[in-house]
Amino acid sequence: METKKKENGFLVKLGNLCRNQIFIPIAALLILAIFNLIADPSFYAIKLSYNANGSPVLMGNLITILDYGSELAILAIGMTLVTAASGGQDISVGATIAIAGSVILRVLCGTESQPTSLHAPIIVAFLVACVVSMLFGAFNGALVAYFKIQPMVATLILFTAGRSIAAWINNNQLPVISEECSPTFGIFGNYIPGIPIPTPFFIAVACIVVIFLVLKFTNLGLYTQAVGINSKSSRLNGLNPEFIKFISFVILGLCVAVAGLIKVSRLNTINYSVVAKDIEMDAILAVALGGNALSGGKFNMTASILGAYVIQFLTTTLYKMQVQASALPAYKAIVVILLVVLSAPKVREWLGKLWKKLRPASMKEVA
Numbered sequence: 001m002e003t004k005k006k007e008n009g010f011l012v013k014l015g016n017l018c019r020n021q022i023f024i025p026i027a028a029l030l031i032l033a034i035f036n037l038i039a040d041p042s043f044y045a046i047k048l049s050y051n052a053n054g055s056p057v058l059m060g061n062l063i064t065i066l067d068y069g070s071e072l073a074i075l076a077i078g079m080t081l082v083t084a085a086s087g088g089q090d091i092s093v094g095a096t097i098a099i100a101g102s103v104i105l106r107v108l109c110g111t112e113s114q115p116t117s118l119h120a121p122i123i124v125a126f127l128v129a130c131v132v133s134m135l136f137g138a139f140n141g142a143l144v145a146y147f148k149i150q151p152m153v154a155t156l157i158l159f160t161a162g163r164s165i166a167a168w169i170n171n172n173q174l175p176v177i178s179e180e181c182s183p184t185f186g187i188f189g190n191y192i193p194g195i196p197i198p199t200p201f202f203i204a205v206a207c208i209v210v211i212f213l214v215l216k217f218t219n220l221g222l223y224t225q226a227v228g229i230n231s232k233s234s235r236l237n238g239l240n241p242e243f244i245k246f247i248s249f250v251i252l253g254l255c256v257a258v259a260g261l262i263k264v265s266r267l268n269t270i271n272y273s274v275v276a277k278d279i280e281m282d283a284i285l286a287v288a289l290g291g292n293a294l295s296g297g298k299f300n301m302t303a304s305i306l307g308a309y310v311i312q313f314l315t316t317t318l319y320k321m322q323v324q325a326s327a328l329p330a331y332k333a334i335v336v337i338l339l340v341v342l343s344a345p346k347v348r349e350w351l352g353k354l355w356k357k358l359r360p361a362s363m364k365e366v367a
Contacts, residue, residue: 024291024339025306032313036320043320051191058196061316066197069312070204071259075283076290076308077211078252080299081220083287084228085248086144087296088151093256093280095162096136100129100260101270102166108185109175118182130257136162137253141246159280167272176269189265200262207258208305215301224248228296278329285332286311288339 036043046060075093082090107125109115136158143154177185192199215221223244226234231241259279264270288294289310290303311332318331341347 022291022300022303022306025289025303025310028289028310029306029313032310032317036317040320043317048196053193055191055193056196057191061320063198065309065312065316066201068200068315069309070198070200071262072279072282072286072308072312073204073305074207074255074258074262075252075279076286076304077207077301078248078255079280079283080287080290080292080301080304081224081248082151082252083284083292083294084296084299085224085245086151087228087294088144089280089284089287089294090140090155090249090252091152091280091284092136092140092155092158092162093252093283094276094278095158095160095166096133096253096256097260097263097276097279098163098166098270098272099136099169100133100257101264101275102169102272103129103132104261104264105175105177105270106169108177108182109170111171112175113173114176114178115181118177118185122182122185126257126261129260130254133257133260134250134253137249137251137256138246140253141249144249145242145245163272166270170270174269174271178268186265186268189262189267203258203262207255211301220247221299221301225298229298281329281332282311282315283308285336285339288336 043061046058046062048056049059051057079090079093082088104125107120107128108118108122110119112119140151140155140158143149143157144151147154179186187193188199188203190199191197192202223234223239226237226239227241227244234241234244259276263275284294286308287299287304289307290300290305292299292304314332314335315328318328319325323331
């Protein structure tokens with residue numbers, strides 16, 4: 001009898017866990033982890049190596065996930081707020097990263113393609129990029145919030161024109177910041193001397209701490225969810241839905257500027273047509289994988305951030321399996337289809353009924 005009660009209690013806890021929003025990214029992470037463990041245990045190998053400067057650095061697939069997943073986690077923060085508030089997604093993220101990176105190089109290099117010294121401090125270039133990215137975010141936000149344009153349609157403008165604007169900023173040149181010009185610029189996208197963990201991870205941690213403090217000590221999260229759930233009701237409760245939607249796009253613009261700094265710092269230059277290509281799709285997928293409704297409303301920031309690392313886990317796994325880069329979107333599309341189907345109200349209702357039928361009668365009494 002006691003054993004049955006323990007089993008029923010475990011099943012109840014399992015059922016509650018499955019209904020928790022963060023269950024989806026955790027389950028996806030476990031599936032990928034087990035798959036790689038069976039397919040190739042060397043996937044988890046980490047070795048200590050040395051970079052060109054002679055500093056010790058950790059290398060391996062897990063480090064790659066930590067490195068590039070951190071970029072995606074930063075973008076997932078802003079994309080989660082945009083999705084929750086507007087019920088839509090910003091597809092211009094990659095193009096705006098190109099603009100932010102181009103602005104940084106323009107401020108640092110001036111009109112020179114290969115400067116011998118920086119024309120401004122790196123912090124100044126980054127702050128200028130933040131302002132520019134936030135202005136473009138404000139442009140998208142104004143179209144969505146005040147002109148009532150569907151988010152994907154509104155951001156399609158920058159998605160189309162953004163990379164051309166980025167190229168125009170530097171007169172179609174590809175500025176290069178050499179190691180001799182600035183030994184510190186490459187740190188933001190690579191490694192801090194003496195620290196073997198990639199710098200983007202620390203930048204992502206800083207961004208995560210900031211957003212969680214903002215959500216904890218302000219009403220931004222509550223207001224965003226209220227507007228996303230029912231814009232008209234939130235107005236009756238004294239909120240300004242237009243401003244909430246507008247500010248969410250501005251915050252995403254700030255996240256884009258941070259990602260732009262990391263991108264150009266990795267290679268000390270920029271390629272306007274390739275940099276951050278299709279990264280907006282990964283950011284949207286991270287939000288969806290976090291169990292957040294793409295139609296807006298309630299969100300879980302922790303689940304979105306975890307979803308970002310899971311997406312990078314999937315990407316790294318596919319590369320390890322020697323899947324060509326051009327074929328990656330097809331595999332990710334399968335994940336999108338599964339997530340959309342599983343998040344559909346009718347499917348969730350059907351799964352709920354199925355679970356009630358399958359669980360033992362004694363468990364129903366416990367529940």
